[in-house]
Amino acid sequence: MSKYALLFDQSLCIGCGACEQACQSEHDQKPHKPTKLDHESYTWVESLSDGQYARHLCMSCEDPTCVSVCPVAALEKSSFGPVTWDAKKCMGCRYCMMACPFGIPTYEWYSTNPRVRKCDMCVHRVTRDLPTACASVCPTGATNFGEREAMLKEAKRRLAANPERYTGEIYGEKEAGGTSVLMLLSKPAEQSGLPDNVPQQDLPHLTWNVLEKLPQIIPVWGAFLGGMYWLGARKEAVAEAEKKERGGHND
Ligand code: SF4
Numbered sequence: 001m002s003k004y005a006l007l008f009d010q011s012l013c014i015g016c017g018a019c020e021q022a023c024q025s026e027h028d029q030k031p032h033k034p035t036k037l038d039h040e041s042y043t044w045v046e047s048l049s050d051g052q053y054a055r056h057l058c059m060s061c062e063d064p065t066c067v068s069v070c071p072v073a074a075l076e077k078s079s080f081g082p083v084t085w086d087a088k089k090c091m092g093c094r095y096c097m098m099a100c101p102f103g104i105p106t107y108e109w110y111s112t113n114p115r116v117r118k119c120d121m122c123v124h125r126v127t128r129d130l131p132t133a134c135a136s137v138c139p140t141g142a143t144n145f146g147e148r149e150a151m152l153k154e155a156k157r158r159l160a161a162n163p164e165r166y167t168g169e170i171y172g173e174k175e176a177g178g179t180s181v182l183m184l185l186s187k188p189a190e191q192s193g194l195p196d197n198v199p200q201q202d203l204p205h206l207t208w209n210v211l212e213k214l215p216q217i218i219p220v221w222g223a224f225l226g227g228m229y230w231l232g233a234r235k236e237a238v239a240e241a242e243k244k245e246r247g248g249h250n251d
Pocket residue numbers: 012013014015016017018019020045053055137138139140141142143
């Protein structure tokens with residue numbers, strides 16, 4: 001189990017958007033009001049029709065499917081909680097986007113050098129034992145950060161103290177085998193814009209069960225993907241060498 005987690009309490013969210021702004025500022029993005037998750041919106045506070053709000057962000061799964069399907073290990077789960085993406089390794093196959101049960105990763109379709117974009121659970125802060133930017137600014141206690149055990153305990157305490165406020169479950173405690181983002185919902189997942197059909201077990205072993213049934217395809221496909229990755233890396237190495245040749249230095 002990872003060290004840290006976020007706890008989002010829907011009943012306390014007032015839709016102020018401070019978490020969105022803090023996230024954008026932390027990631028050097030232009031200030032804007034998100035209307036969905038996209039390449040410059042790693043979190044989105046959705047305004048629901050009954051005046052409540054839902055938060056969307058990477059759930060930072062404990063055993064992430066995006067990590068398990070990536071053929072070149074461009075995604076990685078940290079023991080602190082974050083799931084990060086490495087531009088140097090990614091070959092743009094977008095398997096991670098297809099595999100994510102929460103529909104989180106987005107892609108820079110407009111770019112000639114597109115990147116996979118998503119919340120990184122403020123890895124640069126969390127690995128220094130600092131709270132995520134979004135949790136550090138939330139004025140109401142709707143978004144909280146702490147050790148996962150402590151966040152689970154706090155969620156259970158809130159549930160027991162005010163059962164009428166919540167659906168009764170902690171979203172993320174079991175979904176996809178458990179996530180580093182836990183949500184106390186006041187309304188069912190599907191009414192909060194969240195998938196309600198995510199299996200309650202870690203998904204990588206399910207995907208591998210399927211893959212095991214395709215023994216003939218995998219080696220060929222693996223070789224193809226490996227080849228594509230090699231070409232990408234080779235292209236970069238050539239460009240780097242040319243740059244050095246021209247400028248005599250590499251900055
Ligand atoms: S900062 Fe807190 S209260 Fe404001 S929108 Fe985000 S989660 Fe809701």
